[in-house]
Amino acid sequence: MTVQLEPVPDHVPLPPGFRAAGLHCGLKKNQQLDLGLLLADSPVPAAAIYTQNQLVGAHIHVCRDHLLRSNGHVRAVLVNARNANCATGQQGIDDARTCCRELALRLRCPVEQILMCSTGPIGAPLPVPRIVSHLDALLERASPNGALDFARAIMTTDTYPKALAQSGPGGTCTGFAKGSGMIHPNMATMLGFLLTDGTLGNGRAPALLQRAADRSFHRVTVDGDTSPNDTLVLLASGKAKGEGAVEPTLTELAQQLARRIAADGEGATRLVTVQVRGARSEAEATTVGRVIATSPLVKTAVAGRDPNWGRILSAAGRAGVPFPAERARVWVGPASVYELGVPFPEREALAHQHLTSETEIVLGVDLASGAAAADVWTCDFTKDYVQINADYRS
């Protein structure tokens, strides 16, 4: 099961200055696309942020090194699925470097202008010859129409490709994401890629990306687990003519992608938006929202269509953020089920109706402590999640 917010589009445009491609190189079965490429016409300002896990995939060592050496400029990003190149030691790092070097040779650019990301099961060596032997074909296919092929090539247990385009005063933005659990079965990766023709000179890309991530990918959780390979990359071609700031558009796009990751969570039947209001700061609102969104008891209650306000309030209460529980408010969709220390059982029918009839549902809590707010996205927690994750390797 999964929640698909809208049909997969026939076409997703790329911002001017970018091409993309995806093909089958033999890592996945059944001719499914498993090798993807994002290509800029020339080196463009770029930034990346990575997992906070102590265990990190080989590609993260290489990306960090390349961005440092290129002073944050990137010509191309190569992505493979079905192999995380993680827990593979020095050989894994050497393998990722080899793939980057081979692509750089073909593009006649410095190797440090190439990034690589890997996603899939961990612990197996990267099949370098299989990847390198398909680089020429991948470059040939790179086109302004390649967005959906790229989105398909980076999928692992995702049930649909996640590619979206959005325009604003600062330019056009196209984003990609994969990751139907924060970790997939056997640990793959949350990967995200944001392209824009907006102008991000003077090293502005890293700070902008951090702010956008803090309000999008860092507010989504499927199971609370993070992967060793999580990576988010931003590339900005600067080809837009407009003058406006591109940050609002990029942030909105990143949020839409984050919502789709939650909606496509393993076993999900509901996309859940956790609304935290009345907090002292946005950071505290986010902390409380994350604890609610990670609580197995809240998430199983949604799976059971149970407007269990006590579990929501109790999860909020263990987030380490002080608030007066006797003045708090809890709502489920349109129904305010707990106010000023008192439950309203007669309103639970309306809340139950919301849980039953909508696939995008809202759980909210007002902490009665201030004026700050944050939304966090998650999905319900079903027996299918347990089945997928218990039986994966058997």
Added chain:
Amino acid sequence: MTVQLEPVPDHVPLPPGFRAAGLHCGLKKNQQLDLGLLLADSPVPAAAIYTQNQLVGAHIHVCRDHLLRSNGHVRAVLVNARNANCATGQQGIDDARTCCRELALRLRCPVEQILMCSTGPIGAPLPVPRIVSHLDALLERASPNGALDFARAIMTTDTYPKALAQSGPGGTCTGFAKGSGMIHPNMATMLGFLLTDGTLGNGRAPALLQRAADRSFHRVTVDGDTSPNDTLVLLASGKAKGEGAVEPTLTELAQQLARRIAADGEGATRLVTVQVRGARSEAEATTVGRVIATSPLVKTAVAGRDPNWGRILSAAGRAGVPFPAERARVWVGPASVYELGVPFPEREALAHQHLTSETEIVLGVDLASGAAAADVWTCDFTKDYVQINADYRS
């Protein structure tokens, strides 16, 4: 499903100076015991620790107040199941005080020498008359043989009563616990009671209880959720003749009770001991152990009998404790499945065998950072857990 570590004993002794009782007052169905009493022959040194949740049950306000006013001396502890008296506002606090006052009248002691604990669904008013009208009968039944009746009276979704006795150089200790999830369906409570005839004068009880809890109940997790009513109480009659310190015996007893809470976790088929070794401090070892023990991916892997070392290492990696992943070691039972950055797939058969054939299983990680260690207890995460928690109120 549940893991029962040994048959329920026919009899559990109480330390000299204590009596106990349990009876049916009408809160549970089918004549099941639902009102319990622990009674000291005279007021004894006592301590309690409570949930860290911002939402707290009414009894916690009353216990805090009474222990303060009695200078940490307690004559009796009254416990009811099937009603948490939580989210019940000022009325709930008044109700708990009424129950304490009525018991104090009958014992001819100051009201502040009475503690009360409640466990069960939250949001409903406490049925005070039903409880008060059974106090005389409860006092009549109080006896040195009442331990198992008390243990049964405090159960909610537990599948068996948890009472254990243990002796050491400092005296005899008897402990009780309930809580088959850290929160039960609809939020009940982890409750624990430790009685000893050891001597704990000079206000030593609170610090000793905190140390014992940090090494026992604070190292067990079923679902990562904590309840508004969690309470642990220690009473020390001082009647033992020996001179030795009672702390090691109390700590060991508390650990045994904590293990039983994990073993009786909702839907559990395996008791899991997470062994963290090679940490810089016991606190860091505990932190890493808790994250592994809470990870849905680790717990579903155990449910699937999958020795998924990658999930264990990755959970350790997101605990916020730095360690060199390339020098770490991971084991599943007798099988060392990851060493010095390299997996050993050929050893997974032995690990799989351990997961399949044992009901008490071991997952371990060596952080290669120091000499400190900690064990944390949890259970596997099955479809039955989701079923129990999704369907509870439907």
